[in-house]
Amino acid sequence: MEVVRQSFHILLAGAAATLEITVISVALGCILGLIVGLSRLSGIRLLRLAATAYVDFFRGTPLLVQIFIVYFGLPQLLRDGQAYLMANYNMPQILTQYALPVFLAAVIACSLNSAAYIAEIFRAGVQSIERGQMEAARSLGMTASQAMRYVILPQAVKRVIPPLGNEFIAMLKDTSLLSVIGFEELTRKGQLVVGQTYVAFPVWLTVAFLYLIMTFCFSRLVDYAERRLKTGD
Amino acid sequence: MIRVENLHKSFGKLKVLNGISCRVAPREVVVVIGPSGSGKSTFLRCINLLEQPTSGQIYIDGVSLLDPKTDINAIRAEVGMVFQRFNLFPHKTALENISLAPMKVRNLPRQEAEAVAYDLLKKVGLSDKANVYPDQLSGGQQQRVAIARALAMRPKVMLFDEPTSALDPEMVGEVLAVMKDLAREGMTMAVVTHEMGFAREVGDRVIFMDEGLMVEEGTPEEIFLEPKNSRLKAFLSKIL
Numbered sequence: 001m002e003v004v005r006q007s008f009h010i011l012l013a014g015a016a017a018t019l020e021i022t023v024i025s026v027a028l029g030c031i032l033g034l035i036v037g038l039s040r041l042s043g044i045r046l047l048r049l050a051a052t053a054y055v056d057f058f059r060g061t062p063l064l065v066q067i068f069i070v071y072f073g074l075p076q077l078l079r080d081g082q083a084y085l086m087a088n089y090n091m092p093q094i095l096t097q098y099a100l101p102v103f104l105a106a107v108i109a110c111s112l113n114s115a116a117y118i119a120e121i122f123r124a125g126v127q128s129i130e131r132g133q134m135e136a137a138r139s140l141g142m143t144a145s146q147a148m149r150y151v152i153l154p155q156a157v158k159r160v161i162p163p164l165g166n167e168f169i170a171m172l173k174d175t176s177l178l179s180v181i182g183f184e185e186l187t188r189k190g191q192l193v194v195g196q197t198y199v200a201f202p203v204w205l206t207v208a209f210l211y212l213i214m215t216f217c218f219s220r221l222v223d224y225a226e227r228r229l230k231t232g233d
Numbered sequence: 234m235i236r237v238e239n240l241h242k243s244f245g246k247l248k249v250l251n252g253i254s255c256r257v258a259p260r261e262v263v264v265v266i267g268p269s270g271s272g273k274s275t276f277l278r279c280i281n282l283l284e285q286p287t288s289g290q291i292y293i294d295g296v297s298l299l300d301p302k303t304d305i306n307a308i309r310a311e312v313g314m315v316f317q318r319f320n321l322f323p324h325k326t327a328l329e330n331i332s333l334a335p336m337k338v339r340n341l342p343r344q345e346a347e348a349v350a351y352d353l354l355k356k357v358g359l360s361d362k363a364n365v366y367p368d369q370l371s372g373g374q375q376q377r378v379a380i381a382r383a384l385a386m387r388p389k390v391m392l393f394d395e396p397t398s399a400l401d402p403e404m405v406g407e408v409l410a411v412m413k414d415l416a417r418e419g420m421t422m423a424v425v426t427h428e429m430g431f432a433r434e435v436g437d438r439v440i441f442m443d444e445g446l447m448v449e450e451g452t453p454e455e456i457f458l459e460p461k462n463s464r465l466k467a468f469l470s471k472i473l
């Protein structure tokens with residue numbers, strides 16, 4: 001217990017980092033996810049196909065592998081790509097350093113992954129709105145995008161909040177995978193403390209407890225929002 | 234005002250409209266009747282391109298709807314539509330339902346759009362419901378707001394698709410009353426309805442549709458009192 005008390009502030013800092021990366025990733029994921037989700041419903045075939053491919057890829061491969069691709073793969077791609085351009089097209093050298101800061105890699109990987117799940121949430125949300133709503137809006141002369149913006153999306157957003165909350169909770173737990181590339185979120189901090197003190201059980205239990213507090217608070221928040229939205233429906 | 238020429242519409246293999254031609258003159262009220270599945274809704278929905286016709290021509294005020302150069306949104310703004318199930322926007326108040334399209338489509342300033350909306354609410358007898366959401370309105374009130382919403386665009390034509398058939402019987406009258414007022418003011422209207430009282434009182438012409446064709450048309454008296462076509466006779470004996 002002494003170990004836990006002494007290293008608690010370290011774990012707490014890890015929890016803060018976990019929360020931070022989750023908030024940033026889900027926020028960016030919402031923006032990108034909205035674009036991808038609406039593209040999935042677009043009348044433009046190419047856009048639809050690209051969005052579908054995106055969703056399939058990021059939902060169909062492990063987040064851990066995506067993290068590796070971004071953290072280890074992307075720098076090599078940048079280096080080789082630049083070398084190719086310099087050799088063949090006389091491009092001047094722009095990048096001198098290729099390694100991604102681990103925080104940036106974490107944000108990229110988690111946002112891209114989250115966007116795929118969120119895109120499906122938005123798509124389902126939009127499709128759950130009765131067809132008559134779009135027809136009424138169009139019959140008044142609104143363009144498809146006006147109808148989407150003023151009629152469909154405001155209604156869809158309400159229905160989308162509970163599944164978005166669940167996505168947030170899932171992402172919060174999944175960020176533990178970032179420990180593998182040394183991003184010092186909660187799980188990584190736990191590894192570091194255990195590595196130094198050789199005290200495993202209480203430390204990991206504390207780590208688990210900190211995750212639980214975060215997910216518990218957040219799921220209560222989602223429940224509350226869900227109830228509020230239901231009455232306002 | 235509306236001119237339809239040889240309109241065909243299929244959903245895949247299912248042929249729903251099999252060559253409809255008709256005209257609706259300015260200030261005319263045309264009532265469309267016919268059995269379920271005869272294509273009445275599809276016909277109306279083609280007139281503002283909620284359904285894309287398979288072939289044929291439709292002109293509104295001389296402008297061809299199917300000409301690729303025609304701005305469909307501009308045409309739709311001139312053609313009001315009232316749906317069987319109201320389709321009010323549930324996240325907006327009665328007033329906002331009415332003022333939204335004038336603001337976004339006609340670029341009216343909010344104040345003006347709301348003034349128009351208040352006037353229309355008064356016209357349909359719902360001045361006191363301006364700030365109420367649709368789920369707190371009865372069916373009849375919702376449909377009256379929906380009519381006001383369509384009128385806010387100052388349409389040249391109004392299309393009604395069974396506007397009273399989702400209503401409890403005691404609410405039918407209030408909606409029909411609003412429609413009768415409109416007809417008297419000279420609105421051009423195409424109305425799908427089985428309300429024979431309405432058809433007789435304000436209908437200039439009645440069209441009987443069956444299996445995607447206009448089988449018979451005439452004045453309300455001709456259609457209801459002296460039907461010629463046997464299917465029309467059979468249909469009338471069922472609903473009258």
Ligand SMILES: Nc1ncnc2c1ncn2[C@@H]1O[C@H](COP(=O)(O)OP(=O)(O)OP(=O)(O)O)[C@@H](O)[C@H]1O
Nearest residue numbers: 244247249267268269270271272273274275276395
């Ligand atoms: N979007 C669609 N896809 C496929 N079939 C459709 C579609 N809309 C209508 N239909 C079919 O077209 C036929 C005519 O439908 P429509 O709604 O125009 O008939 P209606 O005369 O309005 O009938 P009702 O009195 O029941 O409203 C029906 O058989 C219907 O199932």
Ligand SMILES: [Mg+2]
Nearest residue numbers: 273274275395
């Ligand atoms: Mg119908």
